[in-house]
Amino acid sequence: MRGAVIHAPGDVRFETLDDPKILQPTDAIIRTVVTCVCGSDLWPYRGLEPIGDPHPMGHEYVGVVEEAGDEVTSVRPGQLVVGSFATSDNTCANCRNGWQSNCLHREFMSTCQADLVRIPNAEGTLVATEETPGDEFLPGLLAVSDVMGTGWYAALAAEVRPGSTAVVVGDGAVGLCGVIAAKEQGAERIIAMSRHEPRQKLALEFGATDIVTERGEEGVARIKDLTEGIGADSVLECVGTAESMRQALHSARPGGNVGFVGVPHDVTIDAQELFFSHVGLRGGPAPVRRYLPELIDLVLTGRIDPGKVFDLTLPLDQVAEGYQAMDERRAIKTLLKP
């Protein structure tokens, strides 16, 4: 098989690799139909996270089951399946509580920018569609496997309620999906913080009611102008930098909530400031598996179309260009076709 391997910052290559094999009876092998490059893949690509030895990349996937281990009964060869970036047995105590991304048997996917992928915990991780959907639904289903599931969790963690005001910090694919989620969960006013015109347009198409282009404390001041001087009920932090987290915490009203899903890099939180702000804070890797059935349904019924975040489609063998386009912000998100 062939897949993407990162060697050094800025150096992703498409290489021939060993075919994955069933290692555990709970594994499945899928043939990817679509996969993609994630904003979080840019951390090592930009040298902001250590790479170590060259290794495969990718954690988002829609595929067809090629082979299933003896203990996998929920999916069978030939079915189209969607899974999460974090595998889960869906039976342990954490999974039963709805925190599948903290499964006691969790493994993070990291080899998905390839034509064949081994899925550990396949029984609990993969969700098959009832019928094989049309190609037009594949980008949306692929978004569900990570960015849409993550945006959905950000809105839930920020406790978006019908009629509430939500702020979305970050205009990457997760932030844009966060706009979709805030709208679906009933927010009446959705303020997207973005200074990039194509992303602003998509945010408005997804349901944003206001755009704020200012950043930092100026951005916070604009949010307060729009919210009776107190800040928003819910803030979705979808970046993971010190600046974006500060902006998110300062944009929430007393008693409001921040959902943070950008993987924090060099972020510290001032406990005393948080204490006096009365702002609630919850984050982490989204338990995407919990939302898969519902989100797959929302995509297949045409109610949401998060697939629009993919504004560049390339053959898988041009994965290096896919990284470069996202790094240079020429693309929001690159879809790859094996």
Ligand SMILES: [Zn+2]
């Ligand atoms: Zn579990």
